[in-house]
Amino acid sequence: MRGRRMKLRDTPSVSPALWRALPCPAAELRLELVLPSGQTFRWRESSPGAWTGVLGDTVWTLRQERDRLWYTVYGGEAGADTDRLLREYFQLDVGLRDLYRSWGAADPLFREAAKDFPGVRVLRQDPVECLLSFICTSNNHISRITAMIERLCRAFGRHLCHLDAQPFHAFPSLAALAGDDAEARLRALGFGYRAKFVSGTARAITEGLGVEGLHQLRTAPYAEARKVLCTLPGVGTKVADCVCLMALDKAEAVPVDTHVWRIARQRYGMELGGRSITPRAHQEIGDFFRGLWGPRAGWAQAVLFCADLHKGREPVVSQDRDKES
Template sequence: ALGRPPAAMKLRDAPSACPSLWRCLPCPPAELRLDLVLSSGQSFRWWESSPGAWTGVLGERVWTLRQDRDRLWYTVYGEEDEHEEEEQDGCSPKAAKLGGAETDRILRDYFQLDVGLSALYRAWEAADPLFRKVAEDFPGVRVLRQDPVECLLSFICTSNNHISRITAMIERLCQAFGPRLCCIDARPFHAFPSLSALTGTDAEARLRALGFGYRAKFVSGSARAIAEGLGAEGLLQLR
């Protein structure tokens, strides 16, 4: 029926939940530590949805990630469709239709998994005694390869700020300006806003109302400068 809200999908926090909807990549913790990387203040779209499981938005899709001794596990949730019923076990039928090769590629690119981190750690340890002292406590720390528009506008929000507050600001930004992707356990997830959404005549005022303060001018102004200059695709080509 028209106007009926879509049923919320259930969080899948482990491969045992809907195993057919999980995939994995070979990736030991020495190559990637989710807990260190996703909470480090590089990106502000991830939260630890249950112990060891991280849920967030990447590439206009909602993901849950977790890892074991030698694998990185992930599941991708389907987009909302108010006319599509959920399966009884809470698995969205649409989620299973996403191409595995493409989601593998997105995740490998995001974490730059084609860069061998263990070899770099060994080289850095040999060159720097200070790094050698801390490396054992901080293995698997990588630089995320993020969308440049999202990264730039997010880091404007970091000025005179801290991670928990930045995360809340980015969440409000996405809820107010970004399209809703899906709803999991009654929690809505939104994509990062498009440039056009952030360059409207009332965008700066709306951002100020959301608590962005002086940053509102720079978020909206930077979005406009990108849109009128290289554009999102042009900026992506510079990455």
């Protein structure tokens, strides 16, 4: 595949870099399971087995072939820096096969559910993009969230390029989403009550924590990082745990929504009072799975979520009712 170029239409000034490859067995990563599973909403299958999306301020196409992760970038050069970015994004330094064996040895239910779903790993995303994206997930489905994030980026983000007449945009800056008219524009784009949370959190970070402070939560203890996130508009414990897990290096964070709550009750026999996710139930479920699966419990939960996603109907990604008003 090295040297192959992707065909572009209507974009004479934009061309792909040469294809490069990283060693990556399917047991360590399967793009078709990870990219559309509700961790991120910026990738689409542009042709069979090829995934195109935005990472950072660059448009990429990824595909897997013969234990290699192949990629090309548009409007730039692929090299050692892009290798590093991709390795960090997929956290390829984490040995997934050993983790699967460890989780399966501790939990026969995990072993059975995960046998047909190898290569599901947790992404390491930009904290700002991850946070604002997951605010949009409350009581929502993956396909609808993906469409919302696309509208968000087109309306507020910087245009990067067109590929086959498809426009690609960077994720919006905090300044763009904190503007005086941002909430009204988001409502016009169909964000509903989430509009005030997206613009409000963008404003709160700009005026308080700051982008640097948000990034510094990667070195803070898990409980502290979650507590800080929950002070932001529209951020409940579920969204906070998603951000902790997928952007802030808290591998022990177990996001609990109605989907995971049901798994805990029906498959693992947890006695949880009521029919909704209380803060106590959220903590109990997280502690149970951390005790069962260990320090990367959030990664194991991502495998079960992905398995259920592919075996049943598309689940609601988040349900943080305490933050909807």
